Each structure stands twice: as C-alpha cells, then as structure tokens.
Amino acid sequence: MGDQGRGFPTRCRCGEAVRMGTSRTAKNSRRLFHSCPRGYEESRWYHTFKWTDECMVEKIEDMKLKMNNVEENSITLQKSVNACESEVGTLQMETRVCEVVIEKEITECKMELRSLKNMIGCVVMMMFIYMFLF
Template identity: 80%
Template sequence: MADQGRGFPTRCRCGEAVRIGMSRTAKNPGRLFHSCPRRSEETQWYHTFKWTDQCMVEEIEDLKLKMDNVEEDSITFQKSVNACETKVGTLQMETRVCETMVEKEIRECKMELRSLKNMVD
C-alpha cells in the first residue's frame, strides 16, 4: 500500500468515496478498516485500504502537534497582549502629561490675553 496521507482517508485515488468496513479474516477478526468500494485483489495497490486504528493513531498524533502549536501561539499572543497593555499604559500617562501641559499653556495664554486687554483698555 502506498502512502496516502495521514489520518482518515475520505477519497480513494480513483475518486470514489472511502467506506468503513470490518475484517472477517482469521488474522484480523472484527478489525475496522477504511477502503475503496471498487478495490479488488488484482488492483488493490491502486485503491485505498487503511486500518482504522492506524488512522486514529495518526489523527491523535497530528492533533497533539496542533495543540502544541496552539499552546506556543497562545503564549506568544499573551506576550504580545502584555506588551500592548504596557504600551497603552505608557501612552495614557504621556497623554495625561500632554493634557496638563496644554491646560497650563491655555491658562498662560488667557493670562497674557487679559494683560493685553488691560493694556489696550
């Protein structure tokens, strides 16, 4: 049997939908498998056949890898969120400082304007 990818096959190389069956042989009694409905002994090399337990192991291994990647991505994302929160805090503080400076400038401008008005009057 050639490599047909990991996990549960859904389509055979011939295009047929893969079906699930149960072995009735003495060597593998009751063992589940996935195969092409068109498979025959003389053309089995071309059609899909894979034991279900093998598919399940591959699916679990692949899911474990995906979960590891999700966990790594989650940690990286959390670090990015923390950095953003720190930056937001810094920007909020800078904004308050700028607002204070602008308010001071406005007060000074108002005082200067009053002085100028008094000089003109």
C-alpha cells in the first residue's frame, strides 16, 4: 500500500497521477477507490491504493481540526478587536482632553502676546516722550 498521507491521494510514489475506480470484487462490490494505474503492471506494494471512503473520513477529520482552529483563532481575533476598540476609545478621549488643553494654552498665549504688544507700545511712547522732553 503506497498511500502518501491523509486525505485523497493525487500522485503515486512512482509519479503517476492517481485515478479513481470502482471495485468489482464480491467482498467490496461497487466500492470506490483511488489507485495508481501502474499498480497492476508492477509489484502492488509500491503503488498507491486507498479506499475513497477512508480518504473522505480522513479529510473530514482534518477539516474538523482546521475548523476548530479557525473558531479558536476567530475568538482570539475578536478579543483583540475588542481590545483595540477600547484602546481607540481611550485615545479619542485623551485626544479631546489634549485639544481642550491646547486651545486653552493658545488662548493664554494670545492674551500674553497682546499684553506684550501693549507693553512695547507703552515703552515706545515713553521713549518718544522722553526724547521730546529732554
């Protein structure tokens, strides 16, 4: 028996493409199988032969494992998405707080700038007055 693993074989060890056939024996009448077309020409032990129903059971078992992995990964991913959404919400609130603080600081800077302009204006006026008087 030269099967090459689980599921449906596609190539034999000899390199030939595996074909599907129907059994004509009394014991396995009309049972489907996969085999190498050269399996009848040479020694059979080397070439692939596998019952299709066994292939299907293996394939289903493998798919169940993959589905379980997909479900577990989906749950993990959903938890990660929820954590990211929570983090985004936190960052949005922090951004709003920062915007308010920056607006307040900008307003204060504008007020200080006006005060400085007024002071400079007063100093310039005093200098003119001083120059004209003395």
